[in-house]
Amino acid sequence: MRGLYIHIPFCKTICSYCDFPKRLADSKLFEIYSNRLIEEIKSYKNELKDITSVYIGGGTPNVLPLEILKKIFDEIKPYLDNSIENSIELNPELITDELCHLLNEYKFNRVSLGIQSFDPNSIKLLNRHHNLLDIKNAFNYLRGNNITNINCDMMFGMPKTDLTSLKRDIEYILSFNPTHISYYSLIIEEHTKLCLDIKNKKIEEPDDDLEADMYEYINQELRKNGYKHYEVSNYALDGYESIHNKLYWQEEEYIGVGLGASGFINGYRYLNNLGIDSYLNEFIREKNEISIDEEKKEFMMLGLRMLDGVSIDSYVKRYKIDPTIDFPVISDLVSRGLLIIENNRIKIPEEKIFLGNMVWRCFV
Ligand code: SF4
Structure with missing residues (x-):
């Protein structure tokens, strides 16, 4: 098993909790970034044999215009054609029928929707911008284009939430009947807006006991509805566990390309540069041999x-x-x-x- 991860760092707005490698979408950079990304993909030509899964994550891959996405997809077409699972992360409010058509054409068979919550107050607090209709449309566009393996990426333990709002979120998710659900607890990362607001007492810190109760409730409800709890934060219907993510948990090899991406190949782990200028100049920031004991x-x-x-x-x-x-x-x-x-x-x-x-x- 060997995976390919491609990082698209651009986002339309920045979520208040985010500490992923990302930057505000800047159309002037799309062409430059994608050209450099393609050069990096080419540089792994020898290692990219027998790829079993491709995962395009971000950032927000669907902030890129279709013609730029198409250019990247053309470069990785041989891998998309031969791998078992091809996933892409999408923000629901930016999904169009044309995009889903393109994904189907290039054999993407799994989509991860960044939803986090259906609760308007939480959506606002997280500085995300979708509503229920966007999510309904996203499911319709995807399913209408034969993409039926859909993950809902969710979050719990946000400030100002309780078990009632969590129950509502779970009811909404189940009404869409996704094949896979990722449910992460909110982590307050240093240097994020949320962290600053908590430090400045503008927002109250989430309660640990409530968070534990929420986690238990999620486990119970999803299990009751046929989802296997197969990883700390991941649940799937029978046959829909994420092939790509399991590769990380099973210490298999993967090649990561793009700003801030990491990889594990031939006994080495590497991390790419996190700043756009440094990435455009040099892909890898650090590369370390992993001893057998560490592995x-x-x-x-x-x-x-x-x-x-x-x-x-x-x-x-x-x-x-x-x-x-x-x-x-x-x-x-x-x-x-x-x-x-x-x-x-x-x-x-x-x-x-x-x-x-x-x-x-x-x-x-
Ligand atoms: S969409 Fe994802 S990567 Fe972009 S700011 Fe939000 S959490 Fe971060």
Whole structure:
């Protein structure tokens, strides 16, 4: 398994919580950026063999005009044609029938819709700009163009929300019957507008206990409605787990291109430059060889994000040693009820997954 990730850093407006590599859309840069991106894709020609998934993320890929997107898609067409899953992140209010038609033409078979919330107050607080009609239209355009594998990217634990607003959000999501739901808790990142507003006491900090109750409610409701909770923040109908994202959690290789993108290939991890000028000048900011010991730790830490956990057989096949020998801490975590070993897999019990941090840091 090997993935290709392409980063489009432009956004129409900047969300109040965002610390991703992004910048305000500037049409003067679209051409320059996409040309450089294409050069970077070409530079990985040898590594881009046997790609199993392509993921275009951002930023907001659909702020780019169709002709620029088409140019990028033309460059990656051989990979789109041969991979199993081709995903793109889209902001719902910028989706058009023409865009969905183009996506279908280039064999995109999965779309992740950045919704976060249906609640007008939360949408405003997050500085996002869609409404319910935009989301209805997005689903109609996508499904009308045979793109039926749709993820709703959601968020909970925003200031001024409660269980009632969360219940309403979940009712709305379920009414659209998506194949996949990502539900992340809001993280207040340093240097974001939201963080500043909280520091300046303009907005109250979200409550931890309420957030834990919300997470439990999400798990219960989505499970009740047929969604398998397969990763800390991800839920899918049968057969719709994200192939590309699982590749990260299973320590598989991927090539990341674009501003701020990262990659893991041939035993190296790299991170691209985060500023537009530096990226245009030089793609990679840092590149580090990953030792086997580091890789093993990552394999455990990332694998334990999934509810199915880590396959002991896969570990043994990859590293020629049993993980319980490499990590004596596993038996300690088992005795504390934070890990279980079942069907030859090591995993965190679902009712303890909210304590994941305590487990993951034992493998750092
Ligand atoms: S759309 Fe995504 S990348 Fe852009 S500002 Fe909002 S959260 Fe950040």
